[in-house]
Amino acid sequence: MRAAVIATGAELVAGLVKESNSNFIARELSEVGIELVNIFICGDQKESIKQNINYARQAADLIFISGGLGPTKDDITKVAFAEELGIEMTYSAEIEKSLVKFFKKTQSEISENNFSQAYLPAGAEILENRHGTAPALKFTAQGKQFYLLPGVPIELKSIFNKQIKADLVSLTENKFLSQEFNFIGIGESTLAAEIEKLKLDQRLIISYQAGRGEVKLRIKFNSKNNYAAEQIGQQLIKNATEIIKDKFSTYLYSFDDQDIVDIVAKTLQEQGLTIAAAESFTGGTLAERLTAKAGSSGFFKGSVVAYTKELKNKLLKINNKLLDKYGTVSKQCAEKMAANVANILETSIGISATGAAGPDPLEGHPAGTMFVAIYYQGEIRSWKLEKSYGRSLNRFYASQFLFLELKNLLTKIKEEDKLCLKK
Amino acid sequence: MRAAVIATGAELVAGLVKESNSNFIARELSEVGIELVNIFICGDQKESIKQNINYARQAADLIFISGGLGPTKDDITKVAFAEELGIEMTYSAEIEKSLVKFFKKTQSEISENNFSQAYLPAGAEILENRHGTAPALKFTAQGKQFYLLPGVPIELKSIFNKQIKADLVSLTENKFLSQEFNFIGIGESTLAAEIEKLKLDQRLIISYQAGRGEVKLRIKFNSKNNYAAEQIGQQLIKNATEIIKDKFSTYLYSFDDQDIVDIVAKTLQEQGLTIAAAESFTGGTLAERLTAKAGSSGFFKGSVVAYTKELKNKLLKINNKLLDKYGTVSKQCAEKMAANVANILETSIGISATGAAGPDPLEGHPAGTMFVAIYYQGEIRSWKLEKSYGRSLNRFYASQFLFLELKNLLTKIKEEDKLCLKK
Known part of the structure; x- marks a missing residue:
């Protein structure tokens, strides 16, 4: 039909x-x-x-x-x-x-x-x-x-x-079973090439869709409304899902059409954690995306957008020596920003972004050189991103990446909490 | 064709x-x-x-x-x-x-x-x-x-x-002459009713298009590539444009598909002015929109997103007595935020937004009660907005309105500068 x-x-x-x-x-x-x-x-x-x-x-x-x-x-x-x-x-x-x-x-x-x-x-x-x-x-x-x-x-x-x-x-013989996967941090063509290598069952129909700073993968199976085929389809999709989850765990963030920030917001609320952001080139994107969610006052306290070197020192208390030695476009600056904003705003988590959004280079770093960091309980992780999507998408991509890593961290915290409860 | x-x-x-x-x-x-x-x-x-x-x-x-x-x-x-x-x-x-x-x-x-x-x-x-x-x-x-x-x-x-x-x-015989008008702060149906009252020439084709936090009006004339008709069309459009400019000067912000922030950014740069933002319910929207523009480091210094009452005091130095007396959803709070952020970040202009974005009421004020303010050279202006567009559009609308008023202020500063130069 x-x-x-x-x-x-x-x-x-x-x-x-x-x-x-x-x-x-x-x-x-x-x-x-x-x-x-x-x-x-x-x-x-x-x-x-x-x-x-x-x-x-x-x-x-x-x-x-x-x-x-x-x-x-x-x-x-x-x-x-x-x-x-x-x-x-x-x-x-x-x-x-x-x-x-x-x-x-x-x-x-x-x-x-x-x-x-x-x-x-x-x-x-x-x-x-x-x-x-x-x-x-x-x-x-x-x-x-x-x-x-x-x-x-x-x-x-x-x-x-x-x-x-x-x-x-009554008009159809088809019945489609399907599963969706949403990825951040991996491009459509790389993902497609990697999926191809997995040699998933050929009866599965695979399709891709590139979104803003993310990629969607969909696997489908047509069971033709046949009970036995449906059982097979469910098993095939289950197997493929396990393989994909296993292979892409760091990039895969959801199985439906959710915004990564929704997942982060929900987990922060569940865990009773609070967050603050220190932003340079993202210029408010991190705060704006977090506070777009109703109920964000339950976990978000505030953000400092320090666009200049002076304000990084004045508002975020970053040592001028550090700023002079490493520059503002640096891992060191990003890490201090995340730690200090959590400290100053008294939150459990601090996130930060500093770098050159473009179109021009900054402090000798080409446009698209971006550092992001996450601070939690005395520990800091940071990442260097190098993209050339243009100013707007560079900024958005950095926020996507940061929220993905934040989600990964929150999942870890949740699992550790569970372990503690079991003990 | x-x-x-x-x-x-x-x-x-x-x-x-x-x-x-x-x-x-x-x-x-x-x-x-x-x-x-x-x-x-x-x-x-x-x-x-x-x-x-x-x-x-x-x-x-x-x-x-x-x-x-x-x-x-x-x-x-x-x-x-x-x-x-x-x-x-x-x-x-x-x-x-x-x-x-x-x-x-x-x-x-x-x-x-x-x-x-x-x-x-x-x-x-x-x-x-x-x-x-x-x-x-x-x-x-x-x-x-x-x-x-x-x-x-x-x-x-x-x-x-x-x-x-x-x-x-080059592919068509029709030739449309047209003029576009972009408005902020007036609704599509109100605008349409007001335009009707103006009784513009009936040969003009008038259309409206509601955008996000703005309304576009277009007047068109089909000259069918005929020189004489084109002359008439140009005159009709010119006349109509004068009438519309005169009638809607406070709402009309551009004659093409420009972002209001582009106009603000360009004028700030031309005038050598700097700006900072203090945000509550807009949660970074003001900063994000300003820094979306390449070259924003030339006029934007930073922003403080203070989502909690404590941070409004700690980061923006707003007196707790004022906060207790008037609440954070108040004209008084908005005005202090604008003045203090300009003072702390040492900028010529300070802008602020505080209120209840929704969906829930805040401090007894219904969702959509929003205060915005602009500080410049010791003077503060503020506005109370009451909208019920829903959380996301409330936030965006407040930023639109604030940028419109900022544009109006900058135009005034520019005109005064010109007068001074003449003197």
């Missing part, structure tokens, strides 16, 4: 409105294991809609068409559909009745235009629309199933959930 | 990612008066991409294809394109060279996979991609123009703006 979605509307191709119905339908279809092969977005000219219905029929057996069911002149989806499939239009007394009822209920005046909504392709089944006047239609012809849906997202969603979803399960 | 967009990627038809490139291209085409007739979204199977290229060729003469130019196995747009158009693939030494350079610069390891990016359809023109390794391609065949673009939005946008936009103007 292959599906296609056609979204119609002049506002969509003019860029005035971001089309969102197709994404909703895509996610719903994916849930039940129906493959969506194509989305078509076109304006509201009849010929264009007909052409897109034609494309969709070539590509798929299950076709959703959204938009153009309203009462105005540009609402001609039903006519285009009937013409393309060679069906007559008929007047539905049933729809007329429900229109009259709707307008009575909303105490608004019914216009001539509204009655145009009572015409429908002969043989179409009416799906009730509780949120608007445009009824949705279901139509089966030539072995293909069509759904004509209103373009207003709330109306489409409600009809889909209440009157279509249940139909779909 | 009719255009079509094809967006490819398994994540798009699976509903995992909301496709956004087509909307960006749609808006850009609309700007120059090119009609976008169809958007096609498909997965990353070669046959499917070929089929969609075929559809697009039937519908349009100008075709944009996004996605599938990366180094992994599922990146096969170029091959699909070459096959569909019957072109050979060739190896580009030029791309290889730039790949080697890119990886050398980023000091990351180049994998075999990466070299697959050096293959391209024979005769394609290479468009440089400054944000990634995948070069974009331009190809003209059979009277049709194709652009193959990377799927990562930031890469696509940058290539489009720098290397494609100028091409498009």
Whole structure:
């Protein structure tokens, strides 16, 4: 079973409105294991809609068409559909009745235009629309199933959930099992090359997606709704997950679409730990990302953004001798910043970032030379990062990397706590 | 000239990612008066991409294809394109060279996979991609123009703006004259109602677009490349611009797609002024936005994010009596924060923000009660903002508002300087 979605509307191709119905339908279809092969977005000219219905029929057996069911002149989806499939239009007394009822209920005046909504392709089944006047239609012809849906997202969603979803399960033989992995600190191509070396079972479908300062890996298995195959698929995914976890433990930070800061924030709260940041080139990014989370006052106390050497000395109490000897773009400076900010702001953890974000070099270090550090209970760890993603992504990447290492540290603390409790 | 967009990627038809490139291209085409007739979204199977290229060729003469130019196995747009158009693939030494350079610069390891990016359809023109390794391609065949673009939005946008936009103007008979206005501190519907009252010339096309913490207004005139009409259009737009400038001077901050912080940063640099921030609920947003700009070390010294009452006292030297009397969510606290941070960090200007970002109330003030202040040469101005945009947008909006008022102050300083020079 292959599906296609056609979204119609002049506002969509003019860029005035971001089309969102197709994404909703895509996610719903994916849930039940129906493959969506194509989305078509076109304006509201009849010929264009007909052409897109034609494309969709070539590509798929299950076709959703959204938009153009309203009462105005540009609402001609039903006519285009009937013409393309060679069906007559008929007047539905049933729809007329429900229109009259709707307008009575909303105490608004019914216009001539509204009655145009009572015409429908002969043989179409009416799906009730509780949120608007445009009824949705279901139509089966030539072995293909069509759904004509209103373009207003709330109306489409409600009809889909209440009157279509249940139909779909019976339409598919597929059932996809899948597992997602999110990585920081490893590039898409390196990850792909490493995954290839693992020689995972060939029945697994592997895909990658690069995000901002992170990479997503997804493994999928099509069990075709077969119980035995499902058992095999679950086992294959479980095995692959173990292998991937084992191989990439330092880069892998979550199995779903979470923000790394959410994980860090949650763990800090659970562990009753507090944190402060000392920032140079990240210029507030660390603090901004931590405080973006509701409830951050429970673990975040504050941050010092010391952009100049003078302020690193004045606000963060870093010895001028150290600053003169190693410079501000140094491991030594990053480590002192992390330790001192934790000390001054009286927090359990201190994190820091200092370096050259770019575009220009700093103190003889090329743009993208960045030092980050984490202080916890008298111990300091630091990392040198060398990237050339450009100023903005360099800054963001450094924060991603720092939060990843913070997550790794917090996991370790949690495990040690558990050990202590056992003892 | 009719255009079509094809967006490819398994994540798009699976509903995992909301496709956004087509909307960006749609808006850009609309700007120059090119009609976008169809958007096609498909997965990353070669046959499917070929089929969609075929559809697009039937519908349009100008075709944009996004996605599938990366180094992994599922990146096969170029091959699909070459096959569909019957072109050979060739190896580009030029791309290889730039790949080697890119990886050398980023000091990351180049994998075999990466070299697959050096293959391209024979005769394609290479468009440089400054944000990634995948070069974009331009190809003209059979009277049709194709652009193959990377799927990562930031890469696509940058290539489009720098290397494609100028091409498009020559492709259309329409000629739109337009003027953009950017506002902060006034809502879209209020703005629209006020603009309506102005009764601007009916030949002008007026549109609005709500952004993050700002509203864009655009007035357009289609001169259809006719000289006389163009003269009229220019006059109409000039008149309307004067009226709008006059009416909305406090909210209007720019006439193009500039970030308010760019204007502030540039003026601070020109005036030789320095700035520091004291932040509570914005949690680093003010500092982060200022330091996002290259060259910010020329005017930005640092910021203190004091999330707790204790740190407002300890780091920002705010009297505990004041904090106890008025609370941290107060005009008095905001004003002291701005003045003290300028004093401690020895800058010309101090800005501050304190309040309840949400979702919870704070010190008896509902979420969205926010105070911001600006200190300059012994004078302090402060504002109370009451919004209920939700935590994230509340924070951002406060920063927008503060930068707008900072811009207004800097404009005043600049004008006074000019007056002094004249005297």
